[in-house]
Amino acid sequence: MSDATPPSDQPADATPPASDRVRLRRKPMRGRHDRETVDAIIDSSLIGVISFVQDGQPYGIPTNVWREGDRLYWHASAGSRLLRVAAGSPVCVTLHQLDALVLARSATNHSVNYRSVVVLGMANLVTDAAHAEHALEGLIESIYPGRWAQLRPMTEKERKETGVMYVDLAECSAKVRDEGAHDNEGDETWPVWAGVIPVQTVRGAPEPDEFVQPGTQEPVVRLP
Amino acid sequence: MSDATPPSDQPADATPPASDRVRLRRKPMRGRHDRETVDAIIDSSLIGVISFVQDGQPYGIPTNVWREGDRLYWHASAGSRLLRVAAGSPVCVTLHQLDALVLARSATNHSVNYRSVVVLGMANLVTDAAHAEHALEGLIESIYPGRWAQLRPMTEKERKETGVMYVDLAECSAKVRDEGAHDNEGDETWPVWAGVIPVQTVRGAPEPDEFVQPGTQEPVVRLP
Numbered sequence: 001m002s003d004a005t006p007p008s009d010q011p012a013d014a015t016p017p018a019s020d021r022v023r024l025r026r027k028p029m030r031g032r033h034d035r036e037t038v039d040a041i042i043d044s045s046l047i048g049v050i051s052f053v054q055d056g057q058p059y060g061i062p063t064n065v066w067r068e069g070d071r072l073y074w075h076a077s078a079g080s081r082l083l084r085v086a087a088g089s090p091v092c093v094t095l096h097q098l099d100a101l102v103l104a105r106s107a108t109n110h111s112v113n114y115r116s117v118v119v120l121g122m123a124n125l126v127t128d129a130a131h132a133e134h135a136l137e138g139l140i141e142s143i144y145p146g147r148w149a150q151l152r153p154m155t156e157k158e159r160k161e162t163g164v165m166y167v168d169l170a171e172c173s174a175k176v177r178d179e180g181a182h183d184n185e186g187d188e189t190w191p192v193w194a195g196v197i198p199v200q201t202v203r204g205a206p207e208p209d210e211f212v213q214p215g216t217q218e219p220v221v222r223l224p
Numbered sequence: 225m226s227d228a229t230p231p232s233d234q235p236a237d238a239t240p241p242a243s244d245r246v247r248l249r250r251k252p253m254r255g256r257h258d259r260e261t262v263d264a265i266i267d268s269s270l271i272g273v274i275s276f277v278q279d280g281q282p283y284g285i286p287t288n289v290w291r292e293g294d295r296l297y298w299h300a301s302a303g304s305r306l307l308r309v310a311a312g313s314p315v316c317v318t319l320h321q322l323d324a325l326v327l328a329r330s331a332t333n334h335s336v337n338y339r340s341v342v343v344l345g346m347a348n349l350v351t352d353a354a355h356a357e358h359a360l361e362g363l364i365e366s367i368y369p370g371r372w373a374q375l376r377p378m379t380e381k382e383r384k385e386t387g388v389m390y391v392d393l394a395e396c397s398a399k400v401r402d403e404g405a406h407d408n409e410g411d412e413t414w415p416v417w418a419g420v421i422p423v424q425t426v427r428g429a430p431e432p433d434e435f436v437q438p439g440t441q442e443p444v445v446r447l448p
Binding site: 021025026046047049051052053056057058059060061062064077079080081090091092093094096098101103105106107108110112114116118120136137139140143144147148150151152153154158161162180181183187188189190191192193194195196197198199200201202203204205206207208209211212213216217218219221224 | 245249250270271273275276277280281282283284285286288301303304305314315316317318320322325327329330331332334336338340342344360361363364367368371372374375376377378382385386404405407411412413414415416417418419420421422423424425426427428429430431432433435436437440441442443445448
């Protein structure tokens with residue numbers, strides 16, 4: 001939803017956008033171009049949507065994404081369309097997290113609080129085996145710190161069946177809304193509830209499969 | 225994450241895909257092409273990513289989406305890039321919901337349980353004022369049943385500042401994973417925890433703004 005009455009037309013941070021393509025045009029006060037904000041959103045996200053183009057048609061495919069340094073990684077089956085079509089082509093990776101519903105006294109001023117990131121760039125296919133395996137370790141570790149070393153080691157066949165890709169975090173921007181409702185002047189007395197309803201993603205109790213032995217340590221989980 | 229050992233290579237439903245573009249190639253047993261499954265995922269989702277192409281570059285923009293009948297709607301500021309560029313052009317709308325983390329005894333067999341939908345089509349800009357207002361009512365009602373009639377009515381100016389778009393639900397598919405971990409034969413005795421950790425999106429207590437009068441009824445909320 002959109003909402004009115006921006007408190008400021010100025011970006012929230014002093015970092016200029018890397019390009020005009022990632023400059024926030026609408027509600028620029030919600031735009032953040034500093035890597036600290038971008039990285040924090042990426043590092044707290046499990047899923048991203050990889051958008052690519054085939055025959056003029058855009059496709060947006062949700063998949064696990066993770067960051068190492070200045071690169072945003074994802075993986076795909078070696079024979080998948082995501083891998084075949086996207087490799088070497090321009091992509092957009094989009095991450096979003098919902099933090100709250102924002103209810104105003106007019107429809108237009110309803111909104112949501114969220115954090116989102118958009119990354120533009122060329123999709124690079126990792127061709128070096130050591131790089132690919134290191135990246136896949138990063139995927140497991142980004143969600144379950146310490147788990148990689150506990151797992152049955154990856155086989156050569158498994159590694160070959162998994163395509164690893166990344167995009168450089170050179171051209172990216174974040175967008176953050178974290179406020180209450182902004183009603184138009186005069187609307188405050190309209191007799192309807194207005195405010196914020198927080199939204200959170202929570203994990204339930206781990207459900208072991210039938211082969212887990214009594215006393216086995218439960219996994220450390222960092223995400224979501 | 226990917227995972228191995230599919231229980232079947234057959235699609236989970238008997239409905240054929242609307243086109244080859246939305247046929248699930250990888251793990252076809254997770255593909256659903258029946259509208260009942262697609263609609264249920266859309267109707268339980270608040271946010272979708274709209275992918276469109278400008279100068280060969282794909283962009284994926286997260287925004288509120290909602291359904292009415294055979295159409296998937298979203299809205300954008302009248303002057304926004306999302307509206308200007310996407311209108312009349314091919315788009316992809318992607319929705320995804322995470323339901324669980326799936327931990328196996330090898331890295332490759334890790335996965336997540338999820339429900340996702342991909343819709344392909346042309347983005348239509350609603351030009352009829354009554355259609356646009358009816359659609360915006362649908363947005364509010366899809367999240368807060370009964371709220372539209374309680375709000376300060378939308379002004380002509382507000383309506384004009386809000387662009388409403390939709391894509392027909394003609395070419396779409398869903399993908400669903402809802403299972404435990406599948407370890408390779410022989411991996412079951414590897415001494416590490418494996419199983420499923422459920423993930424849920426929950427709402428916190430509503431936080432009224434300073435103008436809400438005592439005794440005001442709290443909103444009915446359907447999503448997320």
